[in-house]
Amino acid sequence: MSEYRLYCVGESGNCYKVALMLSLCGSQWEPVFVDYFQGATRAEPYRDTVNELGEVPVLEVDGKRLTQSGVILTWLAERTGKFGGRTEEERLEILRWILFDNHKFTSYYATLRWMVGLMGNREPAVVEFLRARALGAFAIVDKHLATNRFILGDRPTIADLSLVGYHYYDEETTIDRKAFPHLMSWVQRIADLPGWHHPYELMPRGSG
Numbered sequence: 453m454s455e456y457r458l459y460c461v462g463e464s465g466n467c468y469k470v471a472l473m474l475s476l477c478g479s480q481w482e483p484v485f486v487d488y489f490q491g492a493t494r495a496e497p498y499r500d501t502v503n504e505l506g507e508v509p510v511l512e513v514d515g516k517r518l519t520q521s522g523v524i525l526t527w528l529a530e531r532t533g534k535f536g537g538r539t540e541e542e543r544l545e546i547l548r549w550i551l552f553d554n555h556k557f558t559s560y561y562a563t564l565r566w567m568v569g570l571m572g573n574r575e576p577a578v579v580e581f582l583r584a585r586a587l588g589a590f591a592i593v594d595k596h597l598a599t600n601r602f603i604l605g606d607r608p609t610i611a612d613l614s615l616v617g618y619h620y621y622d623e624e625t626t627i628d629r630k631a632f633p634h635l636m637s638w639v640q641r642i643a644d645l646p647g648w649h650h651p652y653e654l655m656p657r658g659s660g
């Protein structure tokens with residue numbers, strides 16, 4: 453029996469952040485498919501029994517459930533001793549980047565991909581709004597990675613696993629990421645880590 457069960461759907465980069473961590477750590481885990489595209493996360497039973505926030509990912513372990521990818525990654529780093537900060541300063545630096553990721557780096561880009569690439573919605577004003585904000589966040593990370601191999605310097609941490617969550621999908625987003633060469637090299641460096649797998653290899657897809 454698996455040590456961990458991850459409530460997830462393959463198209464979710466937020467779920468992938470956790471799936472990737474489990475995979476890189478060589479953990480025993482299994483995906484629990486959540487039918488996100490049919491509204492499962494919005495239905496009362498899911499909110500009442502799995503996650504009151506109405507979201508994936510949810511990690512089930514030792515009879516408890518953890519939610520929010522940043523919380524789950526932090527907990528897993530402490531439990532496994534892998535990909536975490538070694539000092540208080542490093543732990544705070546990781547938290548700083550995870551908060552930036554959740555607020556600005558993942559959120560606008562993931563919403564843009566969701567709208568354009570998965571729902572086929574190209575409402576110009578909304579696309580332009582999301583695009584401008586995603587591009588702004590990409591420029592910040594690209595600049596940081598111009599002089600750092602990983603977010604904290606020489607070694608990968610959960611800050612990288614959080615930020616990279618949406619960067620192996622190839623659905624249309626209107627953004628050409630080749631304009632961010634340092635970011636693209638970093639995406640490849642993470643893909644070269646032992647235990648790396650593409651999101652659709654790790655989690656069942658919901659959109660067919």
Ligand SMILES: N[C@@H](CCC(=O)N[C@@H](CS)C(=O)NCC(=O)O)C(=O)O
Binds near residue numbers: 467493508519521554
């Ligand atoms: N900050 C959260 C975001 C999680 C999130 O937005 N999950 C999406 C899927 S990628 C979701 O479950 N949305 C539910 C809904 O919109 O009904 C995390 O990192 O875990």
